Amino acid sequence: MFKELESAQVGATEALAAALDHLAYNDDGLVPAIAQQFDSGEVLTLAWMNRPAIEETLATGRVCYWSRSRQTLWRKGETSGHVQRLKELRIDCDGDSLLLLLDQTGPACHTGRPSCFYVRVEGDRVKVISEQLVDPTEVYGDEAPKAPEV
Amino acid sequence: MFKELESAQVGATEALAAALDHLAYNDDGLVPAIAQQFDSGEVLTLAWMNRPAIEETLATGRVCYWSRSRQTLWRKGETSGHVQRLKELRIDCDGDSLLLLLDQTGPACHTGRPSCFYVRVEGDRVKVISEQLVDPTEVYGDEAPKAPEV
Numbered sequence: 001m002f003k004e005l006e007s008a009q010v011g012a013t014e015a016l017a018a019a020l021d022h023l024a025y026n027d028d029g030l031v032p033a034i035a036q037q038f039d040s041g042e043v044l045t046l047a048w049m050n051r052p053a054i055e056e057t058l059a060t061g062r063v064c065y066w067s068r069s070r071q072t073l074w075r076k077g078e079t080s081g082h083v084q085r086l087k088e089l090r091i092d093c094d095g096d097s098l099l100l101l102l103d104q105t106g107p108a109c110h111t112g113r114p115s116c117f118y119v120r121v122e123g124d125r126v127k128v129i130s131e132q133l134v135d136p137t138e139v140y141g142d143e144a145p146k147a148p149e150v
Numbered sequence: 151m152f153k154e155l156e157s158a159q160v161g162a163t164e165a166l167a168a169a170l171d172h173l174a175y176n177d178d179g180l181v182p183a184i185a186q187q188f189d190s191g192e193v194l195t196l197a198w199m200n201r202p203a204i205e206e207t208l209a210t211g212r213v214c215y216w217s218r219s220r221q222t223l224w225r226k227g228e229t230s231g232h233v234q235r236l237k238e239l240r241i242d243c244d245g246d247s248l249l250l251l252l253d254q255t256g257p258a259c260h261t262g263r264p265s266c267f268y269v270r271v272e273g274d275r276v277k278v279i280s281e282q283l284v285d286p287t288e289v290y291g292d293e294a295p296k297a298p299e300v
Contacts, residue, residue, distance in 0.1 A: 005269060005278055006261045013275040032182050032247075034193055041191025043184055046247040058271065090267040091276060093259055097182075097196040099267040109243055111156045117240040117249040119155060121208065125163040126241065128155055 002095040016058075020051055024096035030066055031098055035108065038087040038101040044108035045116040047076075049098060054089075061086050063102055080139045082106035112136045152245040166208075170201055174246035180216055183248040185258065188237040194258035195266040197226075199248060204239075211236050213252055230289045232256035262286045 001014055001022040023031055030048040037044055047065040049057070053073055056064040063084035067074035077083030088101040109116040112132035120129045151164055151172040173181055180198040187194055197215040199207070203223055206214040213234035217224035227233030238251040259266040262282035270279045 002269070007282070008278045010278055010281045012278045013272075016271060016274045016276055019269070019271075019276040032196060034184050034196060036193055043186055043193065043249050046182060046184060046242065089271040090279075091269040091271070092196065092266040093261055093263075093268065094266075097266075099193055111243055113243075116242040116244075116247075118243065119152070119169070119241040121166060121169075121239040121241070122163075124166045126166055126169045128158045128160055128162045129240075131160045132157070 002091075002093060006093060019091060019095070020054060022095055023051075023091070024094060025050070028068075030068075031096060033065065033098040033100055035063070035084060035100050035102055035104070037104055039103075042115055043117060044102075044104055044114070047074075054098070057086055057100075058089065063100060077105065080106065080110075082108065082139075084108075107133045110136060110140075112139065152241075152243060156243060169241060169245070170204060172245055173201070173241070174244060175200070178218075180218070181246060181248055183215065183250055185213070185234060185250050185252055185254070187254055188251040189253075192265055193267060194252075194254055194264070197224075204248070207236055207250075208239065213250060227255065230256065230260075232258065232289075234258075257283045260286060260290075262289065 001018055005012065025031055029050045033047050033049045035044040035047065048068060050066045053064045053066045063076050063086055065074045065076060083105050084102040086100060086102050090099040107114050112134040113130045114133060118128055118130040119126050151168055155162065175181055179200045183197050183199045185194040185197065198218055200216045203214045203216045213226050213236055215224045215226060233255050234252040236250060236252050240249040257264050262284040263280045264283060268278055268280040269276050
């Protein structure tokens with residue numbers, strides 16, 4: 001189906017259900033999903049979705065991923081309150097990745113930083129480039145994640 | 151190593167080589183890499199890199215991925231001329247994905263569109279939202295990709 005859309009004109013449509021059928025899920029049934037703040041354009045995180053996560057996100061407008069570490073649906077912000085409200089969901093040319101334009105409440109990263117991409121390569125070093133806006137131990141309490149949700 | 155950086159102050163550094171050692175490569179030795187136009191913030195594509203692709207990209211300033219379909223290093227634009235010049239490479243909190251801020255020459259997508267994310271969900275349909283800036287058969291000639299480089 002995505003092959004047919006490659007040469008389609010602007011405005012051409014297909015059924016959503018067919019598109020979700022034809023996504024190129026990996027062996028675990030997942031596709032990577034890029035979370036981008038809709039107005040600033042900041043890339044916040046890369047997470048993973050299965051079909052139920054995509055369907056729930058579209059149905060509720062609140063972003064739900066699949067947690068690979070916990071092997072369960074992961075409603076972003078359910079502990080921290082740092083929810084993501086979906087503005088728009090896009091699919092790439094070959095149906096193997098997603099772009100979520102969304103409105104992030106609070107920091108996106110479990111470390112308390114606005115974005116998960118806070119380590120920059122500079123020459124032969126990598127450097128932390130953003131500060132923690134909140135203390136994760138205050139946000140997550142005893143449930144502070146030992147490892148990020150992945 | 152990424153665990154230690156979670157609570158680090160802005161400006162804290164580690165060796166690049168150690169960071170590349172500690173990336174959470176998948177079973178195929180790959181990490182997903184988000185390509186974002188450095189000035190407009192447009193997300194262009196999601197591709198994959200192994201360590202040699204990362205090292206070549208950092209050494210040359212020209213973005214090189216790993217082509218999963220061809221199982222070889224893929225110097226973006228080597229056929230089309232639509233190269234990507236790296237501005238900045240960032241690593242996420244748990245070292246399992248990359249963000250490339252870059253300057254894209256021409257369209258990023260093999261279909262001739264500026265971005266690979268040109269299919270938008272609208273209700274129970276998906277819709278093509280951007281037009282082809284170039285004819286891929288003119289760009290790729292007889293080598294026009296049957297499937298995108300993935």
